[in-house]
Amino acid sequence: MRAIVLDRTGKPDVLQISEIADPIVKDNQVLVRNKYAGVNYADLLARQGLYSWSPKRPYILGFEASGIVEEIGKKVTNIEVGDSVIAAAQTGGYAELNAVDEKLALGYPDHFNYKEAAAYIATWATAWLALTEMARVRKGERLLVQAAAGGVGTSAIILGKALGLEVYGTASTQRKRDFIESLGAHALTYENFDTELKDKPPNCVLESVGGDIYKRSNICLAPLGRIVLIGGSGIHVNKKNPFSLYKAWKALPKTNIAKVIKYSKGFMGLHIGRLIPQFDKLKHSLDHLNRLVSENEFRPIVSEEQIFNLADAGIAHQYIHDRKNIGKVLLKP
Ligand SMILES: NC(=O)c1ccc[n+]([C@@H]2O[C@H](COP(=O)([O-])OP(=O)(O)OC[C@H]3O[C@@H](n4cnc5c(N)ncnc54)[C@H](OP(=O)(O)O)[C@@H]3O)[C@@H](O)[C@H]2O)c1
Structure with missing residues (x-):
């Protein structure tokens, strides 16, 4: 073959x-x-x-x-x-x-x-498990999706809307932001998302970029907000270059548990690959996802x-x- x-x-x-x-x-x-x-x-x-x-x-x-x-x-x-x-x-x-x-x-x-x-699977199950099983979003909450025009991002918008959330998403170009809007989300830039959301802080952020975007996402969360970390597409590293390794390490999301308590926020991570062999244990949730997608003919x-x-x-x-x-x-x- x-x-x-x-x-x-x-x-x-x-x-x-x-x-x-x-x-x-x-x-x-x-x-x-x-x-x-x-x-x-x-x-x-x-x-x-x-x-x-x-x-x-x-x-x-x-x-x-x-x-x-x-x-x-x-x-x-x-x-x-x-x-x-x-x-x-x-x-x-x-x-x-x-x-x-x-x-x-x-x-x-x-x-x-x-x-x-x-x-x-890799995109929709990730978005679904992050939103429903980890962040436990509720109707009427605000969701911010970083890199919202990509594979995971577009599925998170569609599912977020179906769950009754007010969805915001970032993307790097106007073409992508127009697409996000066509899915029903409010499009923002990486430069302005936190200032735009100052008076309407998100209850949940699906974060996949890392570095400064992670830090500002964390800061702009509403009290009792949850951030689900799934990736770091904005972090680039050349393993042979110590300076590049150091920069990548600096950009990796980190948290201080004392601050999580101080600011009353949820800090979570998810990896779909390691979950796939355990999908039988998540059957109830994934059946729910498949039902929602089928009933609404989401694609x-x-x-x-x-x-x-x-x-x-x-x-x-x-x-x-x-x-x-x-x-x-x-x-x-
Ligand atoms: N943890 C998990 O289980 C899991 C599962 C699936 C995916 N993921 C993660 O979720 C993210 C999205 O995955 P995907 O497969 O759906 O990919 P994708 O979103 O289709 O592509 C990655 C996106 O990242 C954005 N991005 C932001 N900064 C970037 C930079 N400096 N360089 C390159 N891209 C940058 C780009 O959108 P803009 O041009 O709009 O910025 C790009 O379209 C990735 O970080 C991936 O590793 C995690």
């Missing part, structure tokens, strides 16, 4: 396509023929050797892909050949075939096409110009580095 095997870290051009043996299906696994793979910001970090949740190289990049089950292992009980699933695993998305444990082959809302299915934001051939995975990564994407970027194996 054709696959992007990460055998060395570096710039996007390390992503080269190669021909490798098809995966062999173990007893508890299903073999999925991938239709589309989601490209996540975490893939960019993994490619640069900056992602702690990565397995040992060489491995096939890609946490999520939609596809059709082509074969099942002897002990598989809940999935049949021909089922459409999302393979949500630590590796294997950027390939034609992926063998995943049965419990990592997830169903998804019926109205999605394969493109939307590949754009769903992940995908577009033809953001779909790249598997061989162009490096170009897809560069597209996200250049901050061009709105919603999700996909690969077509």
Whole structure:
């Protein structure tokens, strides 16, 4: 099969396509023929050797892909050949075939096409669990979403609106801010979000940028507000340069528990990758998400110009580095 095997870290051009043996299906696994793979910001970090949740190289990049089950292992009980699933695993998305444990082959809302299915789990489940299970948002509260035009950001806006929140979002360009507005959020810039929200402080912030944006998000929270940290896309690091390492360390969100108490704020973090193997324990919440998405026919934001051939995975990564994407970027194996 054709696959992007990460055998060395570096710039996007390390992503080269190669021909490798098809995966062999173990007893508890299903073999999925991938239709589309989601490209996540975490893939960019993994490619640069900056992602702690990565397995040992060489491995096939890609946490999520939609596809059709082509074969099942002897002990598989809940999935049949021909089922459409999302393979949500630590590796294997950027390939034609992926063998995943049965419990990592997830169903998804019926109205999605394969493109939307590949754009769903890493972003929508992250936004959902952050808002509902961690921040426990309530109708009428104000939500601020940082980097709101991206994959997680757009899903957080749509879900936030559905939960009855007043949603604000930041983005770097007017094109992105116009898009955020079209989803029903109030668009703000990174420069002015805290001054704009001075008289209407957010009860919850979904924070994924880090550095100064994290600090100002934290300061602008309402009393009893909650900040859920999910990433640091604004933190760039060259591991070989001690000054760059120091700057990145300075930009990492930190907290002082005495200050959390003093200011009565909730400081939380979430990592979807480490949660996926425990999705059975979160079934109640994820069923609720799927129901809400199905009833409202919500769809992940995908577009033809953001779909790249598997061989162009490096170009897809560069597209996200250049901050061009709105919603999700996909690969077509
Ligand atoms: N913890 C988890 O479980 C989890 C799960 C999924 C994603 N995440 C995190 O959530 C964030 C969004 O993920 P995603 O996959 O949906 O990516 P994305 O939002 O589609 O892309 C990242 C966005 O970050 C923004 N950004 C801000 N400062 C940046 C900078 N200096 N350089 C590059 N981009 C910058 C860009 O939007 P603007 O141009 O508008 O600033 C860019 O579109 C990432 O930080 C990711 O690591 C975490």
